[in-house]
Every structure is written in C-alpha cells, then in structure tokens.
Ligand code: SF4
C-alpha cells in the first residue's frame with residue numbers, strides 16, 4: 001500500500017475525531033474489566049475480540065499519524081502503520097462486533113467500543129475493504145427505494161394473501177392492510193416478507209387504529225455496514241413516505257437496530273428535525289393494552305417462557321418494562337434470565353452478524369452464553385422483540401438442540417387477542 | 420420459458436427469512452460460471468422485491484420469476 005493510500009485511510013480517523021473519541025483514546029487504564037463483559041472474548045479467549053484491544057488498534061493508528069512522537073520518533077510511539085495486516089485485523093474485529101455495548105456498561109469510564117468500531121468501518125470502507133455482503137444488502141435496499149414503482153405491484157400482490165389471512169383471523173371480510181393511505185395516524189414499518197405484517201394487522205384492526213403500511217422494510221444494512229450515507233438513504237425512504245402521507249407517527253416493528261436508527265441516529269446524521277414521532281410497536285402495544293383498546297384472553301400461556309432483552313432495545317434504548325408488562329399479560333409462568341436488563345448477555349447475532357455467512361460458526365460459538373442462560377430458566381418459549389436476535393436464537397436452537405420455540409411479542413399479543 | 424433455461428445450481432431457500440435468501444444467492448453466485456443460472460426456490464414473499472434489487476445492485480439479472488403455490492422460483496443469471 002502506498003503512503004498516499006495509508007494517509008487517506010488514517011485521515012478518516014482525523015475527520016471523525018472529536019472530544020468524546022479523544023477522551024476514549026486517553027482514558028483507558030487497561031484494567032481489563034471489559035474482557036469479562038464481552039461474550040465474544042469470554043467464549044473465544046481470542047484477544048482480537050477483547051473490547052480494549054479493538055480500541056487499541058485504532059489508538060495505534062492515531063499514535064502513528066497524529067501524535068508528535070508517532071511522526072518524529074516512530075520507534076518509540078507504539079504507533080502502527082496502516083497496512084494490509086492492520087486492515088485484516090481491523091476487518092475481523094470490527095465486523096464481528098455486535099455493538100451490544102455490554103463492555104461499555106461495565107467499563108469504569110464508560111468507554112464506548114462502538115465509537116471505535118464506527119471509525120474502523122469508515123476506514124475499511126475508504127480502503128475498499130468494507131463488508132461486501134452488507135454493502136450488497138444496503139445497495140439492494142437503496143435500489144428498492146429508487147425504483148419503488150417497479151416493486152409496488154409485487155408488494156400489493158404479496159399483501160392479497162396476507163389480507164385474506166387477516167380477514168379469517170379477525171372474522172371480518174372487510175379487514176384490510178392499507179398502503180399509501182394519506183392522513184393515516186401511523187405508518188407501520190415492517191420487515192421484508194409478511195411475518196411481521198400479519199400480527200401487526202390483527203392488532204391494529206382490533207385497536208381500530210388509523211394506520212398504513214410502509215412500502216419499505218425497517219432493516220438498515222447501511223448502518224451495519226458503517227456507511228452513514230447509505231444508512232441515511234435507506235432510512236430516508238421511510239421518512240419521505242411518512243412526510244408525503246402526512247402521518248403523525250412512524251411505528252417501527254420489533255427490530256432493534258431499525259428502531260435505534262430512526263429514533264436516535266437519523267436526525268443527527270441527516271441534520272434534520274423530524275416532524276413526527278417515532279415509536280417501537282412494543283410501546284404501542286403496551287399502550288393499547290393499558291387503554292383497553294385491545295383485550296387479551298385470560299387463558300394465559302402455561303409453558304415456562306423467558307425474555308431476551310435485545311441489546312438495541314434494552315441496553316441501547318432503555319426499553320425494559322414495556323415488554324415485561326405485555327408478557328405478564330399473556331404468560332402465566334414468566335421466568336427472567338440471569339442476568340437481565342442492562343446486564344443481559346448479547347445473543348451473538350446483532351450488528352449484522354446473521355447476514356454475514358463468514359461469521360456463521362463464530363456467532364454460534366459466541367452464542368454459548370445465551371444458550372446456557374436460556375437453559376437455566378427451564379423455559380420452553382423464548383420471546384424477543386428483535387428480528388436479528390430471533391434469527392440468532394433460531395440458529396442456536398438448531399445447533400445446540402435446545403427444543404425451544406422462539407417468538408416475537410407481536411405474535412404473542414396477536415394470538416392472545418380476543419376477537 | 421423456464422424449461423429453456425439451463426440451470427447450473429439449485430438453491431433451496433424455503434423457510435428462510437430476509438435477508439437470508441439474498442445472502443444465500445450472493446454466497447453462491449460465484450459458484451456458477453458467468454452466464455450461468457441459479458434456480459432459487461424461496462417462500463419469503465419479501466424476496467420478490469429483494470432478490471431483483473440485489474441482482475440490480477450487484478450487476479446480475481433475475482431472468483425469470485415463477486410462483487407455484489407458496490413457492491417463489493427465481494432464475495438468477497450471473498452477468499459478471
Ligand atoms: S460492543 Fe459487545 S461485541 Fe462489541 S466489543 Fe463490546 S461487548 Fe464485545
């Protein structure tokens with residue numbers, strides 16, 4: 001790699017530098033507390049996955065290119081040159097991180113490893129070394145946004161069968177799944193496919209909600225890729241749709257990262273203030289139940305059931321009580337995992353790992369702790385309001401022969417609704 | 420017609436949810452020669468828009484899509 005390319009890649013770090021990142025670079029005492037917090041280090045023992053080491057790779061680049069000692073006394077500076085070896089290491093450690101932030105929770109200085117990972121991804125993309133599959137998935141979402149007229153008929157066709165199922169479920173031949181409904185109160189953003197549309201439609205129908213379904217899926221692979229431009233473009237498809245339909249709020253399906261992108265990241269990235277509210281569907285379902293807008297059967301699920309706090313919903317967004325409130329309405333034997341809430345272990349599938357086949361074995365291995373946590377509860381049903389978590393839990397269920405059922409909160413509620 | 424298409428690789432994507440159908444096609448596209456065709460059978464309706472979008476973003480082509488009951492059959496041609 002020539003010097004110019006090295007400086008361009010290292011320059012990304014300079015552009016991203018701010019007080020927070022400088023503080024993180026400076027303050028780490030190498031106490032290693034974070035090593036026991038990261039499921040990836042605990043299950044592999046590989047230093048590459050130690051949170052403080054992930055940051056250390058970036059710190060070395062900083063020392064090499066942006067400190068006096070790095071520039072003038074390189075041998076003494078502990079700095080590292082940007083070369084193929086460093087990029088290989090950076091790729092492995094960065095795209096494997098699930099962004100669960102458990103390390104940050106336990107770090108005495110609250111050092112947020114995901115900030116380093118965001119910089120690392122930007123450096124890798126600049127070097128042409130970003131994750132190819134995540135780039136393809138993000139690209140596909142952008143293309144879908146640009147050519148939605150081409151796909152509209154396909155989506156309408158897809159919804160016909162789902163609408164029939166809805167009508168059967170609620171016993172009303174007029175029940176429908178509205179799309180493009182101007183003046184609806186809420187725009188519901190589901191995932192690709194129909195599995196997150198039908199249960200939501202049942203719930204909205206019973207709550208007599210004035211809703212409309214988004215043409216776009218909630219998932220944002222631009223975010224996982226670490227490409228802010230793509231992430232904004234993907235989210236903006238939904239924002240523009242909400243604007244043109246003049247809805248009052250956007251309701252995101254049970255998908256942790258999609259909710260975080262819309263609720264916490266989009267405004268800062270796009271530098272625009274959104275004129276509507278963003279909510280997750282779990283919050284809305286809890287409200288419907290509390291307000292008596294939907295009624296649930298008193299015949300509660302008897303099988304033991306546990307709840308997995310998705311990192312992006314719990315630790316990273318602060319929703320702990322709403323899911324538990326709903327679960328307690330529908331399940332007679334709810335058992336908490338230990339630890340839970342902000343201390344919960346990551347399932348190992350977040351951060352886009354479920355979409356990266358080269359990490360399949362790694363995520364199964366690093367899901368070991370979650371498997372043990374679930375087994376200890378004796379639960380037969382595991383509920384989680386995040387698609388990435390559910391896909392990972394499905395894989396763990398299969399690979400570790402757990403014999404459990406994995407479900408969403410929406411499905412629990414839709415099945416418990418009294419029609 | 421599908422019968423005219425010479426299929427180089429069959430992929431069973433039934434039961435897989437998004438993004439896995441796209442991921443599996445992406446993973447396998449280089450296993451067929453340029454000009455070769457993957458026949459992928461999916462059940463996730465989301466793949467109806469996702470796989471053609473993936474093909475366009477990667478410079479490949481969905482040359483035919485069929486629906487047989489709940490199955491969606493894609494014929495994806497590797498173009499590069
Ligand atoms: S964010 Fe999670 S996966 Fe990443 S280093 Fe921290 S604990 Fe490990």
Ligand code: SF4
Pocket residue numbers: 027028029030031032033034035051052106107108109110111
């Ligand atoms: S816990 Fe915090 S301060 Fe301690 S080594 Fe890890 S990142 Fe550094």
